[in-house]
Amino acid sequence: MRTTHRPFTTLALALCLFVAALEMTVVSTAMPTVVSDLGGIQHYAWVFTAYMLSSTITVPIYGKLADLYGRKPILLFGSTLFLLSSLACGFSTSMNMLIAFRVLQGLGAGAMQPIALTIIGDIYTLEQRGKVQGAFSAVWGIAGLAGPLTGGLIVKYLTWHWIFFINIPIGIASMVLIVLFFHEQLQRKERARLDYAGAALLSSGVVALLFGVQGSGATLLALPVAAVLLTAFVFVELRAAEPIIPMSIFKIPTIAISNVAGALFSAAQFGATTYVPLYVQGVLGGSATMAGGMITPMIVGWPLASLIGGKVMVRTGFRPLxxxxxxxxSIGTVLMALLLKPGASMLVPQIAMGLFGIGLGFAAMATMVAVQTTVGWELRGVATASSMFFRTIGGSLGVGVMGGVLVNQLMKDPNVPVSAATELLGPEHGRGLAPAILETLGGALNTGLSINFWIMCSAMIAAFTAGLFFPKVKRVTTPVNMSDVTASH
Incomplete structure (x- = not known):
């Protein structure tokens, strides 16, 4: 049995996480330009929600598979699918094609982050993990900072296709290092049955919910279908031997409140990173590089606040942060809703996004650590996974609702074709359109995005309200006993 080379394996995992983190921000920056080329602005939100949905739902499934068949083959499978899908995304010739390949890309990404972090837990001792996890947080911060700038530069000097092609060399380097330097010894044990029924109900229920919240007319029928499927999912999970999401953990107030707040602030977060660049480019007339720069204050403020909060938390506990x-x-989203108007200064979204990022840097870090500290080792994995799941689902649903609002506004006037909206995002900013159409379409885009800013604000205030109910938990607390929270079968 060959031994693992930890430094090279750690480098490979860092590259794996880097490419996954980069993908989240580089695409959001370049999307206005993608829409101007491919059209289909009515499907704008689906480019994000398709990726987030497919990656989130598969996280617990990949975790089970990694326990059964080993970390290495599952990580390599996910990385391969991610890279092939990235290549296909870059060659897409329509918005529908791009969305389809983004689904596949998300299916690959669902394996990358959780299994990479699992391997870190396998090859490092408990005392060493703190430093390594801190380094990996820096990787996310660097990728987040580089993403908007990279997206703007790629669009300006190359073509939007390269926002997907850039993944290829980084991903290949990560996979080569994993193959050569990571060697695991599988612990053969009785294989537990995967919760196929729970996975199917969860996937179909969330997809139906996403269709319903951003639709109108007949598509609203998806909402009662989603309610039935998700209710059935809860019943199945209560009886499953190996549930994907154990319902018992929601008896713990810290976890329940953290997940509610996480879903709400993620709706605002993903909405801001999706629609603020669109507003800057489509309404304020900024370039793709300027649109990307609007996200930078949030990306810088978030990791800085997390680092500071980690030190302050020792003295203050979780609740104040x-x-x-x-x-x-919440103040940042109020500024967006009130001050982002046609002709507004570019400083407005920068200041608002800065406050927004700093605030979430404190809150997101504190809620995650609180969840992990509240439970013992035997529940820590599922508790952490539930937090990740609710945050991403909240973001997906938030972007979906806002996408529905935007499409409804753009289609309000039957005399104006939706396809004309794509010209607002091109280099000429719609100068080729008739003045009447340009005025009507620009007004509809502004109205739709303004409504979305108020939706972000409402979600953020609701998250703040949920935070007020967070219990006064010390930094170090007695882990919850398994027997106190395990539901009877």
């Missing part, structure tokens, strides 16, 4: 952070982020 959660309540204060959510309050500060």
């Amino acid at each position: 959660i309540v204060g952070g959510l309050g500060l982020a």
Whole structure:
């Protein structure tokens, strides 16, 4: 049995996480330009939600598979699918094709982050993990900072296709290092049955919910279908031997409140990163590089606040950081809703996004650590996974609702074709359109995005309200006993 080379394996995992983090921000920056080329602005939100949905739902499934068949083959499978899908995304010739390949890309990405972090837990001792996880947080910060700038530069000097092609060399380097330097010894044990029924009900229920919240007319029928499927999912999970999401953990107030707040602030977060660049480019007339620059204050403020909060938390506990952070982020969304108007200064979205990022840096870090500290080792994995799941689902649903609002506004006037909206995002900013159409379409885009800013604000204030109910938990607390929270079968 060959031994693992930890430094090279760690480098490979860092590259794996880097490419996954980069993908989240580089695409959001370049999307206005993608829409101007491919058209289909009515499907704008689906480019994000398709990726987030497919990657989120598969996280617990990949975790089970990694336990059964080993980390290495599952990580390599996910990385391969991610890279092939990235290549296909770059060659897409329509918005529908791009969305389809983004689904596949998300299916690959669902394996990358959780299994990479699992391997870190396998090859490092408990005392060493703190430093390594801190380094990996820096990787996310660097990728987040580089993403908007990279997206703007790629669009300006190359073509939007390269926002997907850039993944290829980084991903290949990561896979080569994993193959050569990571060697695991599988612990053969009785294989537990995967919760196929729970996975199917969860996937179909969330997809139906996403269709319903951003639709109108007949598509609204998806909402009662989603309610039935998700209710059935809860019943199945209560009886499953190996549930994907154990319902018992929601008896713990810290976890329940953190997940509610996480879903709400993620709706605002993903909405801001999706629609603020669109507003800057489509309404304020900024370039793709300027649109990307609007996200930078949030990307810089978030990791800095997390680092500071990690030190302050020792003295203050969780609650002040959660309540204060959510309050500060709420102020940022209020500024967006009130001050982002046609002709507004570019400083407005930069200041608002800065406050937003700093606030979420405090709150997101504190809620995650609180969840992990509240439970013992035997529940820590599922508790952490539930937090990741609710945050991403909240973001997906938030972007979906806002996408529905935007499409409804653009289609309000039957005399104006939706396809004309794509010209607003081109280099000429719609100068080729008739003045009447340009005025009507610009007004509809502004109205739709303004409504979306108020939706972000409402979600953030609701998250702040949920944070007020967060219990006064010390930094170090007695882990919850398994027998106290395990539901009877």
